[in-house]
Amino acid sequence: MPSHRGRGRGKLSSSLRVLLTGGAGYIGSHIGLHLAAAGHDVVSFDDLSSGNAWAVKAGELVQGDVTDSAALEQLFAARSFDAVIHLAALSSVEASAARPEDYYRVNVLGTLAFLQRCRQAGVRALVFSSSAAVYGTPQRLPVEESAALAPISPYGASKAMAERIISDVGAAAGLATLSLRYFNVAGADPLGRLGEATPEPWHLITVACEAALGKRPGLTIFGDDYDTPDGTCIRDYVHVDDVAAAHLAALDYLLAGGASQVLNCGYGEGASVRQVVNAVKRLAASNFPVNTAARRPGDPPVLVAKAERIGRLLDWQPRFADLDAIVGSALDWQRRRENHLPGPPPGPPVAD
Numbered sequence: 001m002p003s004h005r006g007r008g009r010g011k012l013s014s015s016l017r018v019l020l021t022g023g024a025g026y027i028g029s030h031i032g033l034h035l036a037a038a039g040h041d042v043v044s045f046d047d048l049s050s051g052n053a054w055a056v057k058a059g060e061l062v063q064g065d066v067t068d069s070a071a072l073e074q075l076f077a078a079r080s081f082d083a084v085i086h087l088a089a090l091s092s093v094e095a096s097a098a099r100p101e102d103y104y105r106v107n108v109l110g111t112l113a114f115l116q117r118c119r120q121a122g123v124r125a126l127v128f129s130s131s132a133a134v135y136g137t138p139q140r141l142p143v144e145e146s147a148a149l150a151p152i153s154p155y156g157a158s159k160a161m162a163e164r165i166i167s168d169v170g171a172a173a174g175l176a177t178l179s180l181r182y183f184n185v186a187g188a189d190p191l192g193r194l195g196e197a198t199p200e201p202w203h204l205i206t207v208a209c210e211a212a213l214g215k216r217p218g219l220t221i222f223g224d225d226y227d228t229p230d231g232t233c234i235r236d237y238v239h240v241d242d243v244a245a246a247h248l249a250a251l252d253y254l255l256a257g258g259a260s261q262v263l264n265c266g267y268g269e270g271a272s273v274r275q276v277v278n279a280v281k282r283l284a285a286s287n288f289p290v291n292t293a294a295r296r297p298g299d300p301p302v303l304v305a306k307a308e309r310i311g312r313l314l315d316w317q318p319r320f321a322d323l324d325a326i327v328g329s330a331l332d333w334q335r336r337r338e339n340h341l342p343g344p345p346p347g348p349p350v351a352d
Contacts, residue, residue, distance in 0.1 A: 016040045016251070017080060019123075021066060021114065022087030023059075024051030026196045027129065027185055030244040031085060033057055033194065038248055045075060046088065050198045057193060066110035072117045083251055084118055086111065087129040089159075092202055093298040096155035107158035112165055119173040125254035126166065127247050128179040132236070132266070134160040135181075137300040142236075144306040145181070145262050153298030163262065176254040183236035183266035183305050185243050187326040188333035195333030204273060205237070205327060208280040209334040211288040218289030221273055226301040232273035234302040236266040239320035239329070249314040261313065266305025267321045279327045 018035055022028040023044025028051065035042045035058070042059030045066075053061055064071035066088045089107045090096070096103040111128075118126060133156030134149045151157040163179050170177035186205040188195030196206045211219045224231040246265050254260075271279075281287055310316045320326060 016082040016255075017043070018251070019043050019045060019075075019079075019081040019084040020087070021045045021084070022051065022089065022129070024048055024053060024055050024061060025087065026051075026198060027182075027240055027243060028085075028087045029055035029057065029194050030189060030240050031087070031247050032059065033189065034244045034248050035059075043079060043081070052197055055194055055197065066114045067106055069113060072113060076117050076121045081121065081123055083125040083127070083255065084123055085127045085129075085247055085251070086114060088114075089129065089162075091131075091155065093133060093153045093155045094202070094296055096153050096158070097297050100154035103154045103158045104161075107155075108161045108165070111162040112169075115166065115169045119169060119175065123175060125176045125251060126170065126178075127250045127254070128162070128166050128177065130163055130179040130181045130262070131156060131159045132181050132183045132264070132303050132305065133298075134163065135300075135303065138303070141302055142268055142304045142306040143264070145264055145309060152300065156298070167260065167262075170260055176258070177260045178250045178254055178258075179262045180243075180246060180250060180265045180310075181262065181305075182243060183238050183264070183303065185240050186237045187239040187241065187320065187329040190241055190320070190329055192332055192336055195330060195337070197337065204235075204276055205280065205330050206334070208277055208288075209284070209327070209330050212280050212284035212286040212331070213334055214288075215334070218291060219277065220291045220293050221277070222293050223295035223299065224274075224292050225295075228272060228301055230272050230274045233299055234270040234272045234304065236268065236270050236304045237276070237323060237326055238266050239318065239326050241329075242316075242318040242320055245318075246310065246314065246316050249316050253314050258313070261309075263310040263313065264305040264307050265310060266307050267318060268305055268307040269321075270302065270304040271323050276323070276327070279323050280331070283324065283327050284331055 024046035044056045044061045047065040135143050136150035136152040149160045166177050210216045
């Protein structure tokens with residue numbers, strides 16, 4: 001994966017009051033760091049089902065659920081917001097196949113209820129956390145934003161439905177919206193302040209790092225008979241810090257008058273599951289056990305972004321488009337957690 005210069009569009013000229021749903025979670029907490037570094041006032045709204053209160057490094061944390069109408073009413077009644085970033089969702093492809101009703105309740109009905117509150121409150125701009133899972137198994141690769149949506153999991157379907165709701169409500173309400181279709185988010189804050197710390201992590205790089213450090217007995221690869229060079233799935237892994245920077249660039253774009261958009265958030269190059277596992281083994285100097293099991297439902301063989309539009313429209317220029325950089329930051333974070341060090345004091349923020 002090639003490296004890139006810079007970060008994204010120029011900073012907004014004035015401080016914003018931003019509501020960040022899911023702000024105590026893995027990706028949301030990193031976005032909160034970037035918002036604070038840019039001088040914005042952040043309110044994180046999170047039910048803490050998979051997030052952590054300690055991960056909210058700046059601003060206010062309000063505990064609540066997007067499916068709770070009373071909690072939303074209280075949240076918006078007590079505060080005004082210039083913009084919102086909506087991440088609160090259930091996000092496991094595998095779990096969505098077992099409990100689809102939960103995914104439609106939270107990801108679809110929760111988004112609808114949240115949008116209604118945003119419309120009533122006169123919010124100006126909304127950035128939505130979507131997913132490459134909306135594409136299913138693409139007919140052409142790398143997959144571009146105009147590709148047909150054909151999700152093969154309830155999770156992907158719930159994100160596609162939420163995108164449509166956001167587009168329709170935004171157009172009717174005069175709310176500028178931008179949906180970012182994440183590919184595989186991974187890695188950790190480059191200063192070691194944050195990383196993935198969910199109760200039951202399932203992202204490949206996190207699980208592999210835990211296996212490398214002896215926190216779990218090994219790792220299982222689900223399917224080694226795909227039509228790929230080494231038989232394992234290929235994904236576009238994107239550093240969480242670059243994903244966080246994309247959200248600020250998206251807010252900048254919308255509040256400067258940019259048209260509502262849907263954009264891929266990826267690097268445009270992929271790595272196989274086995275390549276990722278081998279990178280973790282090499283960087284950690286650990287030959288942890290790796291088992292193979294049957295394929296999981298909802299896993300396409302290859303999913304890699306066509307990412308030109310996000311670079312052109314948002315001037316998004318990733319800093320960490322390198323598999324070793326992603327894995328290295330994740331390993332550093334897991335070592336800190338292993339030694340009961342959540343990271344250094346906040347210190348000077350990373351300028352965007």
